[in-house]
Amino acid sequence: MSKPVLAGLAIGLIFMSSFTGQCYGQLQVGFYEGKCSGKNVEAIVGGVIAGWIKKDPTIVAALLRMQFHDCFVNGCDASILLDGSNSEKTAFPNLSVRGFDIIDAAKAAVEAVCPGVVSCADIIVMATRDAVSLSGGEQYRVQTGRRDGLVSLAQNVNLPAPSISVSDSIKAFANKGLGVIDMVYLLGGHTVGVAHCSLFKDRLYNFKNTGMPDPTVDPMLLITLRLKCPQNATIDNTAYLDQNPQSSFVVDNSYYRQILFRKGILQIDQEISFDPQTMLTVINAAWGYDFSFQFAQAMVKLGAVQVLTGTQGEIRASCRFVNS
Known part of the structure; x- marks a missing residue:
């Protein structure tokens, strides 16, 4: 058993x-x-x-x-x-x-x-x-x-929080043997999926305890997100991480173009678009032709982090339980 x-x-x-x-x-x-x-x-x-x-x-x-x-x-x-x-x-x-x-x-x-x-x-x-x-x-x-x-x-x-700084995120990825380019392309996984309002509501109303919204948020996006995420809401709604409605379920480079237009949902997504450590990689991902290859390369490197091989670990009979 x-x-x-x-x-x-x-x-x-x-x-x-x-x-x-x-x-x-x-x-x-x-x-x-x-x-x-x-x-x-x-x-x-x-x-x-x-x-x-x-x-x-x-x-x-x-x-x-x-x-x-x-x-x-x-x-x-x-x-x-x-x-x-x-x-x-x-x-x-x-x-x-x-x-x-x-x-x-x-x-x-x-x-x-x-x-x-x-x-x-x-x-x-x-x-x-x-x-x-x-x-x-x-x-x-x-x-x-x-x-x-x-x-x-x-x-x-x-795990790195959505509000992590670019520098701290780079350190967190480096601790896993992943470089800056890997980090930027792995964040490109946000080309699909959603985020709950609770993860970015501070950017809409009280960014860094200023009582004001994050000044980097596109003004029209701010209006949209405030409607979706009212300040005193009791329901934790969601927003697409890629604000292009034609590609919210497509693995492509639209996410990078959105953050260059100040339409990033999570703080870390937006900040990689203008931080000098990551900006050029974001621009290349947004307007270059090798997103699919670079994203794939980053996923393969992620999949090699601290793996168990040989006689380490086990082959589980059920993925939910260790073998007895």
Whole structure:
């Protein structure tokens, strides 16, 4: 039987085809080839995601967020998937993370043909890649070979806040082995998805305790957001992170053009557009032609953060529980 992870449990970013075989640590493209009796596990995961995304195009944002929240806490080890009274799922930043049922479905489909071989950590990365490609992004190739972590504790969750400064955000990403360019393109994941008013309401009414709105917010956007997020509202509404209504569900570079026009929703999104450390990368992302490639490259690098490989960790039978 499997068992939930409880408090105190402590056992023991498509690259072009020319990048095939490139590895990060012990990860590699095609790790599962020959390990599942001729079954293509990546295609099986892709089929599950294709079925889901037809019903719900918002899952691309959900899976992008899930991968980021997993990899930024103790590395890409699927610890965010574990159930438990004090698991990472229970930490405040993760209460709105969703998509766990999608990963369960992909895991079940893979286990049916190749039991005990494919990690939940790899399924998160494959599923996210497939959701990106089905939503207008590049079909980038992912390295696989991760193993699943055994520890999931709420107190380990320390994610960059939406109000973080650009300099502090650069430091946070650097601590994970990710550079400034990686950070800017990973924030480009905000090309899809929404943010709750509570995460940016201070920018509308009392920015940095001034009693005034953030002066960098476009005046028309300010009016729109104040209507959506009244100051004394009891309901926490949402706003699209990409304010271009034609591409709110499309993985493209529209987000960068929006923030250059002062239509960023989150503080960090807006500030990378004019901070000298990130501005040129934002401009290139907005008006250049390599967003899809650069975003894919950043996602592959994110997926290599502090991975468990070899004899580390385990291959879970269920993504929600450690093996007994």
